[in-house]
Amino acid sequence: MKTGWLAVATLLAAPVPLRGQDSGSAPVGVRVGITYAPGSRPSIAVLPVAAAALDSARTVLLRDLDYSDRFEVLTPPAGVAMRGGVPNYPALTALGTDLAVSVAAGGGPGEVDVQLHEVRTGTVRNHLSLQLPAGGEALRLAVHRVADEVVRWATGSPGIAATTLMFVSDGRLWRVAPDGAGLANVPAAGRPTLSPAWSPDGRAIAYTAFVPGGRPLVLQDLSSGSREVVPGTEYGVNITPEFSPDGRRLAYAHGDENGTDVYLYDVARRCCVTRLTVGRYYDNLSPTWSPDGQRLAFISSRAGSPQLYVMSADGSNQEALARFDFGSTGQSNGPAWSPDGQAIAFHREVAGVPQVFVVDLATRAVRQITGEGRNEDPSWAPDGRHLAFSSTRGGVRQLWIVDLDTGRMRPLAATAGGRLPAWSPHGNYFTEAR
């Protein structure tokens, strides 16, 4: 569902504070952000629950719907919202409610019914029944899945509550849910362990491990914990892995005495390394796949400072992607191709401070997303509208999430020191395993 956002199409030559958006100064020639027009999102009420046992589920659901950034979330009191145990549609309509979600005990033991009501017509639009786990992470994950389904009912595409963010803090790998719950260490090789990347099925990760005598790339199965070194990466420095959208290939950068270049490893056949770039005394790194697997964006310092380039997946047709002026445009790094294929997020230094940018691939227009603090290494949520990134905006470094459609930013709890976030696909291991 499209929300009401107005693109500020003017080129800004001076700092202009925008609502829901950082107010830092923007370099000339960069389109800054979008402004939010409140009230244009559908409003959704999460109805009170009759059974106290369902209260924690309702709390999680409420937060998930809020964090989806697709609704105005309302919490009308029970006396107004309910009448005789059913939704009071006229009262809810009077409050400006478009949709309402009810969570109630179902027919069978332990069964819970979830319904999405269309308030103005007084009808139930969708419903599901499930066995709700008693508590803990299993309960939260079950409710996250319900929340994602409610978002799909209401908007046509699923939410991102049942996903996992992997990130690095204190040189180790961690996972956390997008609502900040479920923080846990992920045992991994090396110290530090850097640049985690998800396989598209969410069952494996690849990362760089600092081990004595090497900087290998490690493939790690998340359920068994088993690890293998990508052949050839026992030598030199091996960084920035990213799985192809079909999961069959791994793009990464290998550096040695002649510079750093982008390579492909055939994960499916466990063989065959192909070199895609040939630099000499400069670096090519950080490959990121287009969703159709046909192209790779990457960083190259061939023109003197690291900037954003794109090439075909066989290494041909290499060209600069985001416009830059030699000597004045700051270093650009950490590119991530959006799930819808239409944009690439990256960070670029503005007056020596990294900020998150998004370049639109159709127009090549570059939009600055952040302006406060140091903001680095954006990673897309599978919904294509949220980005996780590492930021010092709150005074300490931690992960933050921005919704590009509304400009809303929120810190991700429990991620102190967090950097290099990697947002899982839909239905990743940590949700499916339970």
Added chain:
Amino acid sequence: MMGRLWRAGPVAVLLAAACGKPPAPAATTPAAAPDLARAADSIAAARRDSLAAAARADSLARAERERVRADSVRMSVQQVSADTAPAAVAGGLAAADSAVLAAPIHFDYDRAEIRAADQAQLDRKLPVLAAHPRLEIRIGGNCDERGSTEYNLALGERRAASAKRYLVAHGVAATRVSIVSYGKEHPLDPGHDEEAWAKNRRDDFVVTRGAR
């Protein structure tokens, strides 16, 4: 596979150099003293053979060490093992020589070129390396905290490679020098100002073998 092929480069160069040693000047005096010339020829041939054999043995030993190192990298990912700064192999070197070898060099922001002042620093290492031909060193490339984590890993590799290239261009065998990048993960100075950053943009030098 890929790594093996890359590693073959320096070894092949070494072999070519060993085989290319000019044979003794025997061929210039064949008429005057054929017996002597024949003897010189056979001595030269034997010398060539022994050099080639030594080079072969050397390259095999190096290949074996490379294989062992690669195996140890593969093994070490099975545990959670940190790459702390390697312990220097100290014994057998005079303190002054150790200090000269260990002296770091520094870099300009986002650059990997050796600065003029640091060339002298590298030049001082040359006689020590020449006097101890079995010494092997590892150069660690480091960056300040400002650039991105991942780009700094590539930049650190380039910084270490610059110093290696300089040493090799001045006569140090490439096989005696290994390089590694620390990116911005191992700052010497935890500060957040230019003074700290200047200290952290550096190559460290550690003796890894053959100090005795």
